[in-house]
Amino acid sequence: MDERPDNSQQLMDILLVMDQEKKTIQAVSGVKDGELQTKNPLEDNNDLLRVDRHGDMFSNFFSNLWNQLKDPTRFHFFRVPEEDVQRVAADFQQTMQNPTPEGQARMAQYEVQHPALAQQQGEQQAQPAAGQQQQHPTDAPQQQPQYKYDVEKIDWNSLANLGIKREQIEQNGMLDQMLRGFQTDKTVRVYFNLDSISHANDSQLSLREAPDGRVVVCSHGILDPQKLQQQFFGHTFTKEDSDAIKTAGNMGRIVELTNRAGEKVPSLVSRNQKTNELASFPADKVRIPAEKNGHTFTPDEVARLKKGEAVVCKFQTKAKEGQKPKTYEAPVQFNAAKMQLELLFNDRAKLAMDAHKELQKQIANQEVPKTFRKQELTEKSQTELAGGGTVKVSGLKDKNGKPYQGYITWQPGQKYPAFMFPKDYKTALEEGRVKPAVENEVQVAVNSEGKTNEATKSLKEALQSAQTRPTGEQKEQQDRKQEQKEDKKQKQEQDKPKPRQRKAPRL
Numbered sequence: 001m002d003e004r005p006d007n008s009q010q011l012m013d014i015l016l017v018m019d020q021e022k023k024t025i026q027a028v029s030g031v032k033d034g035e036l037q038t039k040n041p042l043e044d045n046n047d048l049l050r051v052d053r054h055g056d057m058f059s060n061f062f063s064n065l066w067n068q069l070k071d072p073t074r075f076h077f078f079r080v081p082e083e084d085v086q087r088v089a090a091d092f093q094q095t096m097q098n099p100t101p102e103g104q105a106r107m108a109q110y111e112v113q114h115p116a117l118a119q120q121q122g123e124q125q126a127q128p129a130a131g132q133q134q135q136h137p138t139d140a141p142q143q144q145p146q147y148k149y150d151v152e153k154i155d156w157n158s159l160a161n162l163g164i165k166r167e168q169i170e171q172n173g174m175l176d177q178m179l180r181g182f183q184t185d186k187t188v189r190v191y192f193n194l195d196s197i198s199h200a201n202d203s204q205l206s207l208r209e210a211p212d213g214r215v216v217v218c219s220h221g222i223l224d225p226q227k228l229q230q231q232f233f234g235h236t237f238t239k240e241d242s243d244a245i246k247t248a249g250n251m252g253r254i255v256e257l258t259n260r261a262g263e264k265v266p267s268l269v270s271r272n273q274k275t276n277e278l279a280s281f282p283a284d285k286v287r288i289p290a291e292k293n294g295h296t297f298t299p300d301e302v303a304r305l306k307k308g309e310a311v312v313c314k315f316q317t318k319a320k321e322g323q324k325p326k327t328y329e330a331p332v333q334f335n336a337a338k339m340q341l342e343l344l345f346n347d348r349a350k351l352a353m354d355a356h357k358e359l360q361k362q363i364a365n366q367e368v369p370k371t372f373r374k375q376e377l378t379e380k381s382q383t384e385l386a387g388g389g390t391v392k393v394s395g396l397k398d399k400n401g402k403p404y405q406g407y408i409t410w411q412p413g414q415k416y417p418a419f420m421f422p423k424d425y426k427t428a429l430e431e432g433r434v435k436p437a438v439e440n441e442v443q444v445a446v447n448s449e450g451k452t453n454e455a456t457k458s459l460k461e462a463l464q465s466a467q468t469r470p471t472g473e474q475k476e477q478q479d480r481k482q483e484q485k486e487d488k489k490q491k492q493e494q495d496k497p498k499p500r501q502r503k504a505p506r507l
Contacts, residue, residue: 012050012051012082013050013051013079013080013081013082014027014028014041014048014049014050014079014080014081014082014085015027015028015048015049015051015077015078015079015080016028016041016077016078016079016080016085016088016089016092016110017036017038017075017076017077017078018075018076018077018078018092018096018107019074019075020074020075020076021074023096023097024093024096025041025089025092025093025096026038026039026040026041027039027040027041027048027049027085027089028048028049028077029048029049030049031068031069034068034069035069036069036075039289041085041086041089042086042089042090043289043290043291050082050339051079051180076111077111077112078092078107078110078111078112079110079111079112080110088110091103091106092107095107147179147180148179148180148181148207149178149179149181149207149209149215150215151175151179153213153214153215154207154215154217155214155215155216155217158217159217161193162190162191162192162217162219163189163190163191163200164188164190164205164217168188169188169205172186173186174186174188174205178205178206178207178217179207181206181207182206183204183205183206183220184204184205184206185204186204187202187203187204187222187274187275188202188203188205189201189202189203190202190203190219190221201221201222202221202222203219203220203221203222203275204219204220204272204274204275205217205218205219205220206218206220220272220275220277221275222274222275222276223275223276223277224276225246225271225276226246228242228245228246228278229278230242232257232269232278232280233257233258233259233280234256234257234258235255235256235257235269241253241255241269245269245270245271245278246271247347247348247351248310248333248344248348248351248352249270249271249273249335249348250268250269250270250271250308250310250333250334250335250336251268251269251270251308252308252309252310252333253268253307253308253309254266254267254268254283254307254308255267255269257269257280265280265282266282266283266284267280267281267282267283267336268280268281268283268286268308268334268336269336270335270336270337270338271337272337273337277337279336279337280336281334281336281339283306283307283308286305286306286334288302288305288306288334288341289341292313292315292332292341293315293316293317294315294316294325294327295313295314295315295316297313301313305332305333305334305341306334308333308334309333310331310332310333310344310352310355310356311331311332311333312329312330312331312352312353312356313329313330313331313332314327314328314329315327315328315329315330316328329353330343330344330349331343331344331348331349331352331353331356332344333352366412368382368383368385368386368410369382369385369410369416369417370382372393372408372416372417372419373393373396375393375395375396375440377391377393377440378440378441380438380441381438381440384438385408385409385410385417386410388409388411388435389409389435389437389438390407390408390409390425390434390435390436390437390438391407391408391409391417391437391438391439391440392405392406392407392437392438392439392440393405393406393407393408393440394439394440404421405422406419406420406421406422406425407419407420407421407422407424407425407434407437408420409434420434425437
């Protein structure tokens, strides 16, 4: 098994920002053309800037972000645990609207600054000007979070034997990513010399702590995608799994993996697009944003994405000045290696689009079920099912002949309707997962052989279950109606004018 960082154990933080001009609290997603890109922190969103909880916010990535901003002084940044970001963001927004000393103190616990500004502020605090007594979140002592790994514990001599110099990976930002517990995005040339055998390849790097406390470097060389390993953390790949990983890069379904602690973890599996190394991500930690590129995900799309499926959606381009945004179709899928949702491009997109079109053809040719457990579904019931509704079916019988009733739903792609007992239907209705049901009003007037029963065919009212003969009251009604019919016919005969008789001619 390859040694690599255990992504499932990484705890992440979100970078919140307070805009002093707009008086808002947002979550940072990046910088574009000198402008800070943000998202609503109260919504689930995988496009946010995430940092390892043991990372250093005053490292290269934060300095670069700060330096790219046109006006960084209008912002205050806060580092918040991902699991608490919505609660904390709501509290920060309330504090901005109604400032209190307690609220400002809570904000101060999370605030971070550029190192140069923190040093400058420290000097100002050492010599405060007269009359400056007002408290502000930025006036509090700043947190000094440490890297996940101690740079001094790295064996640099061993690293140099691989042809890697400290200055090289410091300057290109790789060391910062490694110390924060991540696998590097970039690759570096690594040289191996084993006795008389020499080997070189391009590799991504990461760090891990050995049992003796040493920090060792892991090399993630570029692998042959056609020579995929057959087992991964206890899971044996099927042919379909292998084909999906080789072609699409994502397995597309949840599988059960066994982590290093021996625990079973339902996970998604993807292939690193640069090194072809496999990576996993726990299924229960998958977060799907409410919106992406102008498209709001439906509950069905969110459920499918969390299962690892590729979903084709309609997105919008960013509108240029004076122009309307353009709409385009594209597949999206959760990538375990990137730990977020990604748009698929090129061959990967073509595969997903082809599968989507094939599914649409199958759905278009598929008819709504006309029966359910030998009971005929009326046209009204079929129409309700086709529209995503719920139908109540009564008069069903189990294998012992005991009658029961329930509720059914149906979706395109399903061969048979899904059945729910009344208790399950009530729960689903309360949770908004189903629509209120309509009754499948089936009139039964046939005998056990499926032929029309002469004794009951003239009845206009609904029959009772298993009824094959009219009741005494129904028989009286039938007889009375028959007598009325005969009396009416006789009266009509009597009321007819009689033909006049011709007189015989005289002789």
